[in-house]
Amino acid sequence: MKTYEQINDRIASGKAVVLTADEIMDYVDKKGLEAAAKEVDIVTTATFGPMCSSGCFLNFGHSKPRIRMSEAWIADVLVYTGLAAVDVYLGCTELRHGDPANMYPPGEFRYGGGHVIEDLVAGKTLQLFALSYGTDCYPLREIRTYFTIDDLNQAIMVNPRNCYQNYNVAINRSDRTIYTYMGRLDPHQKNGNYCSAGQLSPLLNDPYYETIGVGTRVWLAGAHGHVYAEGTQHAGGVGRTPDGVPTGGSGTLALTGDMKQMRKEFVRGVSFSGYGVSLALGIGIPIPILNEEVLRRTCVRDRDILAPVVDYGSDYPQNTGNVICHVNYEQLRTGQIQVHDETVEVGSLSSYYKALEVANLLADEIRRGEFLLAAPITPLRRDTKMKPLVKREPPR
Amino acid sequence: MNDDTVTKKLMFYFPRCECDKPIVYHLVKDHHLIVNIYRAKVTPEEEGYLVLDVTGTEQAIQGAIDFVKTFNVTVNYSGKGVALDEERCSHCGYCIPYCPPGALKISDCATRKVAYNESECIECLACIRICPFGACTSAF
Ligand code: SF4
Ligand code: SF4
Numbered sequence: 001m002k003t004y005e006q007i008n009d010r011i012a013s014g015k016a017v018v019l020t021a022d023e024i025m026d027y028v029d030k031k032g033l034e035a036a037a038k039e040v041d042i043v044t045t046a047t048f049g050p051m052c053s054s055g056c057f058l059n060f061g062h063s064k065p066r067i068r069m070s071e072a073w074i075a076d077v078l079v080y081t082g083l084a085a086v087d088v089y090l091g092c093t094e095l096r097h098g099d100p101a102n103m104y105p106p107g108e109f110r111y112g113g114g115h116v117i118e119d120l121v122a123g124k125t126l127q128l129f130a131l132s133y134g135t136d137c138y139p140l141r142e143i144r145t146y147f148t149i150d151d152l153n154q155a156i157m158v159n160p161r162n163c164y165q166n167y168n169v170a171i172n173r174s175d176r177t178i179y180t181y182m183g184r185l186d187p188h189q190k191n192g193n194y195c196s197a198g199q200l201s202p203l204l205n206d207p208y209y210e211t212i213g214v215g216t217r218v219w220l221a222g223a224h225g226h227v228y229a230e231g232t233q234h235a236g237g238v239g240r241t242p243d244g245v246p247t248g249g250s251g252t253l254a255l256t257g258d259m260k261q262m263r264k265e266f267v268r269g270v271s272f273s274g275y276g277v278s279l280a281l282g283i284g285i286p287i288p289i290l291n292e293e294v295l296r297r298t299c300v301r302d303r304d305i306l307a308p309v310v311d312y313g314s315d316y317p318q319n320t321g322n323v324i325c326h327v328n329y330e331q332l333r334t335g336q337i338q339v340h341d342e343t344v345e346v347g348s349l350s351s352y353y354k355a356l357e358v359a360n361l362l363a364d365e366i367r368r369g370e371f372l373l374a375a376p377i378t379p380l381r382r383d384t385k386m387k388p389l390v391k392r393e394p395p396r
Numbered sequence: 397m398n399d400d401t402v403t404k405k406l407m408f409y410f411p412r413c414e415c416d417k418p419i420v421y422h423l424v425k426d427h428h429l430i431v432n433i434y435r436a437k438v439t440p441e442e443e444g445y446l447v448l449d450v451t452g453t454e455q456a457i458q459g460a461i462d463f464v465k466t467f468n469v470t471v472n473y474s475g476k477g478v479a480l481d482e483e484r485c486s487h488c489g490y491c492i493p494y495c496p497p498g499a500l501k502i503s504d505c506a507t508r509k510v511a512y513n514e515s516e517c518i519e520c521l522a523c524i525r526i527c528p529f530g531a532c533t534s535a536f
Contacts, residue, residue, distance in 0.1 A: 184494070270528035280486065335493070353488075
């Protein structure tokens with residue numbers, strides 16, 4: 001048994017033993033659970049992939065004369081201004097003004113909120129254009145100016161939903177090609193896509209949220225951020241394997257971090273032809289090895305993780321809840337899965353390569369004593385289910 | 397002299413299109429090459445691009461290249477029609493099932509690094525529309 005304080009002391013003195021979630025299984029197989037639990041202080045987990053519920057709050061400071069922005073665009077991407085005068089929220093799936101979207105399908109969606117966030121972190125100069133109705137205290141009615149992230153007072157990433165614990169494998173059983181947030185899906189289940197770091201993914205290494213909760217310090221694209229709430233659509237009460245691994249979406253995290261500390265290679269705008277834009281993020285979360293049970297759960301392997309195969313040609317858009325079958329990540333990693341005796345080629349939207357890079361960067365920071373752990377202040381709920389949106393008649 | 401036949405993938409760039417000249421015909425007829433054209437384009441600026449495989453002896457291929465160069469052509473031996481920007485690629489692997497010849501594939505099972513083998517690319521351009529990160533680009 002170890003405490004957060006003991007582990008942080010070891011980190012601070014540069015003595016912490018850190019392994020990645022990719023290395024820990026073989027280590028435990030070799031050393032045995034008991035000995036390894038004594039020796040290892042932290043296992044680093046990570047993920048890198050598109051996470052659509054991401055965005056940031058920006059504060060521009062005040063112009064002379066002042067303006068209370070009531071509509072604003074950064075690089076022609078609309079931001080939300082229903083806040084104080086010069087605070088805005090930029091969401092990563094917002095399209096650039098004038099983007100034809102899917103008018104001539106499949107649209108290209110070359111630039112949007114995610115790309116603005118990437119450009120901000122990369123230090124590029126961007127245009128701000130804002131309008132206002134004008135008030136006595138904020139007389140300016142219009143401003144067009146150019147800025148970089150360094151000109152902003154704050155640029156705080158606030159992502160209501162990141163790090164889905166597990167995710168669907170999308171296929172398409174209809175007879176036409178479809179364009180989805182899970183990529184291009186060819187008809188008659190010709191191909192499929194999945195999106196998880198599997199055995200490296202944070203919440204799959206802590207399936208019961210024993211160490212990851214509200215307040216946990218995380219590595220958010222290089223910044224030291226934290227979990228500020230349970231993520232939207234968090235549903236801890238889903239079906240699980242005997243080892244606790246959820247067999248569907250399940251847990252999610254709401255994360256925040258200072259964009260000024262982020263590294264551009266882990267903040268990447270993405271375009272999905274025929275669907276839209278988003279933001280791919282690299283996230284690392286350390287798991288303190290408090291006891292043998294916590295360690296045992298970090299030894300989850302791709303073959304232990306089951307993902308539901310869902311038909312995005314009909315069941316997903318119609319929200320029927322049907323699952324065709326389950327496949328494990330070891331099968332997915334081969335690039336082919338079997339769906340009702342048919343071979344389906346599969347690709348990944350999430351990058352294991354980048355996730356591994358994040359897990360190693362975080363491990364190195366901890367070893368150097370630069371990243372201390374924060375114990376959760378509130379655990380994530382384990383009993384919640386996802387509620388649907390019900391279409392009701394107007395109340396009388 | 398070496399009579400072994402080899403196959404080389406080349407890209408010809410014509411700063412000024414020579415559409416009226418049957419260049420490929422001469423490669424076959426005079427230089428005895430087997431030619432497999434992947435992609436050819438004349439731009440509105442009247443530049444010409446041609447990506448092709450040529451099969452023949454080293455000597456015949458060199459002769460053909462010398463002939464082509466008389467048309468003020470740039471011959472690219474590497475850096476052909478489709479390029480992968482290593483900086484932009486996230487190595488997600490999403491493009492892999494869409495790449496018909498397997499030119500994009502996982503090069504290392506442990507790290508799942510994605511590699512692009514240019515010589516296998518048939519220039520179908522599928523990856524350019526597919527890659528969410530804009531890592532695949534076409535020279536023309
Ligand atoms: S889809 Fe793009 S980013 Fe992903 S591996 Fe292919 S080229 Fe790289
Ligand atoms: S152009 Fe076609 S063949 Fe070449 S790498 Fe892209 S998908 Fe593969």
